[in-house]
Amino acid sequence: DAAYNAYRNAVGFPEIVSALCQEPCRNVCPRRHTDEAIALRLLEGASVAYARNRNPVDYNVPLKNKKIAVIGAGISGLSCALRLSAKKYEVTIYEKSGRIGGQLWEKLPPQTFLADIERQFMYEEYTLYLNHEITDLNMLFHTPLQYNAVYVATGEGGADFGLKLKEGTSLKTARSGVFMGGSLMGK
Numbered sequence: 001d002a003a004y005n006a007y008r009n010a011v012g013f014p015e016i017v018s019a020l021c022q023e024p025c026r027n028v029c030p031r032r033h034t035d036e037a038i039a040l041r042l043l044e045g046a047s048v049a050y051a052r053n054r055n056p057v058d059y060n061v062p063l064k065n066k067k068i069a070v071i072g073a074g075i076s077g078l079s080c081a082l083r084l085s086a087k088k089y090e091v092t093i094y095e096k097s098g099r100i101g102g103q104l105w106e107k108l109p110p111q112t113f114l115a116d117i118e119r120q121f122m123y124e125e126y127t128l129y130l131n132h133e134i135t136d137l138n139m140l141f142h143t144p145l146q147y148n149a150v151y152v153a154t155g156e157g158g159a160d161f162g163l164k165l166k167e168g169t170s171l172k173t174a175r176s177g178v179f180m181g182g183s184l185m186g187k
Helices: 003-012 014-022 023-029 040-049 077-087 110-122
Strands: 067-071 091-094 128-129 149-152 179-180
Touching: 003 014, 003 040, 014 040, 014 110, 067 077, 077 091
Parallel strands: 067 091, 067 149, 091 128, 149 179
Antiparallel strands: none
């Protein structure tokens, strides 16, 4: 259980990540010179398979007076929404299609990833709008919405709204309060 909790805290969606892990660290693992590289995917899978309780911890955290919009309900957008809603920000997810999961539908059986998403969000409050495409970021910063920040995770080939990453940062764009990530950024 301790291994699973540490893993969940690191990745957010442990069952999804362990199913998708390609072990890029194997090729640079220092253990490969001694005997063999650590089989991280097996360790991740074991922590999931043998955990007696895979439910997240429900913390009593005071609500924040900040509103965050997440554009895209793929794994990147959902991960951002999970972390922020756990910190009790008011999170709204906008997804242009009729379902959550993005590219996960092509990579995993739906019962695998949908169950993990539902479990990890079980204590979190957020608003989800399906079939709702955002075409203009400006509408998110003005009345009546007035979001304090926006995370753009529209997926590979998705709308980038003309944004560019701010030099020297990993997610922050040149536009104040707007961040972007996931496969939109080639990750």
